[in-house]
Amino acid sequence: MSTPLFISPEDIIHCIKLSCQVPDLVEAIARQKIIVDAAKEAGIKVAESELQQEGDRLRFAKKLVKAADTLAWLKKHHLSVEDFEELVHKDILAKKLAFHLFADKVEAFFYQNKLNYFGAVTYEIIFDDRDVALELFYALQEGEVSFQEIAREYILNPEIRRVGGYQGIKRRGEFRPEIAAAVFAATPPEILKPITTPKGVYLILVEEIIQPELDERSRSNILQELFSDWLKQQIEKQEILIDLEGDKNSQPVQPLTQPA
Structure with missing residues (x-):
C-alpha cells in the first residue's frame, strides 16, 4: 500500500x-x-x-x-x-x-462609443506571400475560383478550414486597426484587397455588417x-500589503499596475 x-x-x-x-x-x-x-x-x-x-x-x-x-x-x-x-x-x-x-x-456610454459596437461577419485566409494573395484576389474577382476553394487549399488549421475561414461576429475593436478600417468601409458581400500586417497578408470576405444595438x-x-x-x-x-509568512509587519507590495 x-x-x-x-x-x-x-x-x-x-x-x-x-x-x-x-x-x-x-x-x-x-x-x-x-x-x-x-x-x-x-x-x-x-x-x-x-x-x-x-x-x-x-x-x-x-x-x-x-x-x-x-x-x-x-x-x-x-x-x-x-x-x-x-x-x-x-x-x-x-x-x-x-x-x-x-x-x-x-x-x-453606448452612444458615445457607438462606432466600437458595429459588428462584422467575416471569413479570412492568411498568407505569408503577398503576391500569392494578390493573384488569388484577382482570380476571385474574375470568378475563376471561389473563396471556399481557396480556404480549403490554404488554411492549415483543420477546424477553421472546415468552416471556410469563418470568423464569426467580431466587433470593431477585435480587428487589427488596419483591418477594421477596410472591413467597416466595405459594402457586403465584398472581398477585400489583401491587407498586409505583421502577422501576415489577410484575404478577407466581408459577408455582413451588423448595426450596433443596445440590447440586453x-x-x-x-x-x-x-x-x-x-x-x-x-x-x-491602494497601498496593498501582503502577508504570506504570517508577518503582520509586511511591507507594501509594488503597485499592481505601473503608472504610464
Missing part, C-alpha cells in the same frame, strides 16, 4: 509563489475587498431569494444537475456548502454594485466593462 502524499497549506502557497501567480491572486483578493467595502457603504444587501436563484443558475451553468453532482464538484474544489454560499453571495454583490454604480451610465447583451457587456475599469482604478489607488 502506497504512502499518502500530504500537501500542506504552506506547500500550496509556495507553489503559487513559484508559479508566479501571486500578483493575479493579490489583484483578485483586492477586487473582492473593494467590492465588499463599496457595497457596504452603498447599503447593498443580498436577499435569501437572490442567493437561491443565483445558486441555481451557477449549478445549471456548471451542469450540476443532481445534489450528488454538486457535492462531487465541491469536494473536487475543496469547498464546503458554506463556501459555495459565500461564492454565490460575492457574485451577486458584485453584480448589484455594478448596477448601482453604472446602470444609469450605460446608454450614454450589450447592456450587460458595457456594465461589466465600466465596472471593471472602476475596479482597476480603485486598485491603483
Whole structure:
C-alpha cells in the first residue's frame, strides 16, 4: 500500500509563489475587498431569494444537475456548502454594485462609443506571400475560383478550414486597426484587397455588417466593462500589503499596475 502524499497549506502557497501567480491572486483578493467595502457603504444587501436563484443558475451553468453532482464538484474544489454560499453571495454583490454604480451610465456610454459596437461577419485566409494573395484576389474577382476553394487549399488549421475561414461576429475593436478600417468601409458581400500586417497578408470576405444595438447583451457587456475599469482604478489607488509568512509587519507590495 502506497504512502499518502500530504500537501500542506504552506506547500500550496509556495507553489503559487513559484508559479508566479501571486500578483493575479493579490489583484483578485483586492477586487473582492473593494467590492465588499463599496457595497457596504452603498447599503447593498443580498436577499435569501437572490442567493437561491443565483445558486441555481451557477449549478445549471456548471451542469450540476443532481445534489450528488454538486457535492462531487465541491469536494473536487475543496469547498464546503458554506463556501459555495459565500461564492454565490460575492457574485451577486458584485453584480448589484455594478448596477448601482453604472446602470444609469450605460446608454450614454453606448452612444458615445457607438462606432466600437458595429459588428462584422467575416471569413479570412492568411498568407505569408503577398503576391500569392494578390493573384488569388484577382482570380476571385474574375470568378475563376471561389473563396471556399481557396480556404480549403490554404488554411492549415483543420477546424477553421472546415468552416471556410469563418470568423464569426467580431466587433470593431477585435480587428487589427488596419483591418477594421477596410472591413467597416466595405459594402457586403465584398472581398477585400489583401491587407498586409505583421502577422501576415489577410484575404478577407466581408459577408455582413451588423448595426450596433443596445440590447440586453450589450447592456450587460458595457456594465461589466465600466465596472471593471472602476475596479482597476480603485486598485491603483491602494497601498496593498501582503502577508504570506504570517508577518503582520509586511511591507507594501509594488503597485499592481505601473503608472504610464
